[in-house]
Amino acid sequence: MDNSFIFFKDLGRAVVVGLFVLFITTVALSFQSRDKIVICAENEKFTILGRFDSSFDVVFYSASTKNLLTCLGRSIPYFERTIDLVFENSSTIKTYLELNSRYKIVKKTDDKILKIETGKIIVGTDSLVLKNKEKVLILSKSPRSPFFVIELLKKNAVEGLIMPETEEIVYKTILKFFDGNNEKIKIIKNGTNYLVNL
Secondary structure, eight states, rough: OHHHHHHHHHHHHHHHHHHHHHHHHHHHHHHHHHSSSEEEEEEEEEEEEETTTEEEEEOOOOOOOTTTTHHHHSOOOTTTOOOEEEOSSSOOHHHHHHHHHHHHHEEEEESOOEEEEEEEEOOSSSSEEEEEESSSEEBBBOOHHHHHHHHHHHHHHHHEEEEOOOHHHHHHHHHHHTTTTTGGGEOOTTTTTEEEEE
16 A cells, blocks of 8 residues: 555544544633633742633733743633733733743733722732622732731621732631631642632
């Protein structure tokens, strides 16, 4: 049998399988939650991606991290190469350049105080408040003072907390605010990512 025929036959099979995998991936992505928050943790700080209506991507509190593009790539489909908005108030130049190396950044802002509110998310300079089934506070970096955190919890009347790893004494003091219910506090460890569907 002609080797070239075998080659093209195998190539045809590979193309069919590749197209099938591409189709399944695209369909699976279309059934994902339209709004979500992706948290990438590194060096006691978060980079937070907000993805709204399955297409509008916003990056908050971008902290320099070697795993940033890998983390974001798990939630931004491979065929999309655009980030619609980056808040620079706490991002570093290194992180911005890292984002810009893969994605086209449509707009950036350096607002000192962010007063943006949709039906599901409130953005502040140091934290996000998610308004889902229950209100959850996300801290952008590891807290040094538990009292600052407790003040934010009271002010926003939230029922849960997401934050990077912190000192034991800080954690225990915050835990007392939740009456010792550690299920109300989610600690995201360095080098990991976390998804919240809105």
